[in-house]
Amino acid sequence: MINVAIVDDHRILTEGLQSLIAESAIAKVVGVAHSAAACRLSLAFWKPDVLLLDVGLPDISGVDFCKEIKEQFPNIRVLALTTHSEYTVVRQMLDNGASGYLIKNAMADEVMAGIEAVAAGETFLCHEIDLLMKRPAxxxxxxxxxxxxxxxxxxxxxxxxxxxxxxxxxxxxxxxxxxxxxxxxxxxxxxxxxxxxxxxxxx
The missing domain is CATH 1.10.10.10 (Winged helix-like DNA-binding domain superfamily/Winged helix DNA-binding domain)
Incomplete structure (x- = not known):
């Protein structure tokens, strides 16, 4: 069973993700935070395998927070969750240690595939981002x-x-x-x- 934590300030989205993960039978949600500050307080207790991290947090950029998490908890796999599909944002997240990148409108099976892939130590890019990163120019x-x-x-x-x-x-x-x-x-x-x-x- 994969332990997943979610950091996102959109409560409707986090509720939807919790239901999706709970129904999957391959993972369970060990914690939810709606800001980086709340996540900092709980991360050591949650001990998640995978952290679904929103890039646009209210109190700090998810790009910077990703780096901070990886420095303190190198074993946590960060799966970026965002509405941003700009090349530079994706590149920065990956450079700062994210193992994967999901767009918020990704299909349910893509979300679960992402969680499974990064938990297994692989890099996962949802279809839209994969296409973006492969564009040579x-x-x-x-x-x-x-x-x-x-x-x-x-x-x-x-x-x-x-x-x-x-x-x-x-x-x-x-x-x-x-x-x-x-x-x-x-x-x-x-x-x-x-x-x-x-x-x-x-x-």
């Missing part, structure tokens, strides 16, 4: 306002000459920009570039 794509404008015009199917006329630059300059955008996003052609730009919400 998600590393650190930063586009200038001019590049975003250009990307939008490219996505509308305009040629270099048409774009040049519209934003008062030479076709040569536009060609250079386009080449740079392909490089930045790691796209092999314009069609892939547009697809990636839409997926990554760059336009």
């Amino acid at each position: 998600e590393k650190n794509v930063w586009l200038s306002p001019r590049e975003r404008e250009l990307l939008l015009l490219i996505s509308e199917g305009l040629t270099n000459t048409e774009i040049a006329e519209q934003i008062f630059l030479s076709p040569e300059t536009i060609r250079g920009y386009r080449k740079n955008l392909l490089l930045k996003l790691g796209a092999k052609n314009t069609a892939v570039l547009v697809k990636m730009a839409i997926e990554q919400k760059l336009i």
Whole structure:
């Protein structure tokens, strides 16, 4: 039986998780806290195998709290539970010792699979986060306002000459920009570039 503790300030969510875990027959909830402060007071008594940790706690960032927990209780497996699906937040949580990452709208079986996986010492990323982390160009794509404008015009199917006329630059300059955008996003052609730009919400 896996001992699970939950730290989340959304009471409806924690109640739902408690029911889900209780019905699973593979885990049981040993404690619930609605803030980091409350969790600090009880963690040593609870001795959970897995800690479901909300990234957006009211009193401290879950990212920082994760690091603190891992320093004090290295054997506790932290499974991040959050509405945040930004690459940098996921990366920071994993860097600070989290063993897994769940989005709050994850399906019940995905939640239980996550608890089982991290308890067994594996890393678990729910489907949505797994896709996010595998995107090759998600590393650190930063586009200038001019590049975003250009990307939008490219996505509308305009040629270099048409774009040049519209934003008062030479076709040569536009060609250079386009080449740079392909490089930045790691796209092999314009069609892939547009697809990636839409997926990554760059336009």
